[in-house]
Amino acid sequence: MPATDDHLLSVYLHDHLAGAAGGLELARRAAKEQAATEVGPELAQLAADIEQDRDSLRSVLADLGMNDHHPHEAITWLAEKAARLKPNGQVIGRSPLTALIELETLRIALIGKLSGWLSLRLLADDDPRLNAAELDTLIDRGSQQAETAERLRLVVAATALRTPKAN
Numbered sequence: 001m002p003a004t005d006d007h008l009l010s011v012y013l014h015d016h017l018a019g020a021a022g023g024l025e026l027a028r029r030a031a032k033e034q035a036a037t038e039v040g041p042e043l044a045q046l047a048a049d050i051e052q053d054r055d056s057l058r059s060v061l062a063d064l065g066m067n068d069h070h071p072h073e074a075i076t077w078l079a080e081k082a083a084r085l086k087p088n089g090q091v092i093g094r095s096p097l098t099a100l101i102e103l104e105t106l107r108i109a110l111i112g113k114l115s116g117w118l119s120l121r122l123l124a125d126d127d128p129r130l131n132a133a134e135l136d137t138l139i140d141r142g143s144q145q146a147e148t149a150e151r152l153r154l155v156v157a158a159t160a161l162r163t164p165k166a167n
Helices: 004-034 040-063 071-083 096-124 132-160
Strands: none
Touching: 004 040, 004 096, 040 071, 040 096, 096 132
């Protein structure tokens, strides 16, 4: 089996670290905005888990001897902030669609993170710098997180696209 190309792996992991920055910001914002709803507590836990996974990715970079300071992370953080400026069907305030779009975007981000862990796991059997057992744990967590995001998305979707009943 050919050796891991550290340059390509570094680019790949830094792209994932950048995605983690954007995903974490999104999860934190969604949890804050939905704190008083039925999905709020699980979103808050999801945000905490995403932060822990971002830290795990930084540990993987350290284990590989790769610097975790990269401009991709800052650029993605800024892009996530800019994405908030898009029209949401309302001139002022949050649209009922905002929570749904946030959860859909978060789920996509979580599936991307899971794909990253799966790609690293492929390398772990031949690269002693990667901890296969830790990656297996991260893969399991990533799958559970994506499932949670989908379940929460369905809860929000059930009301977000409907007209509220008049009293």
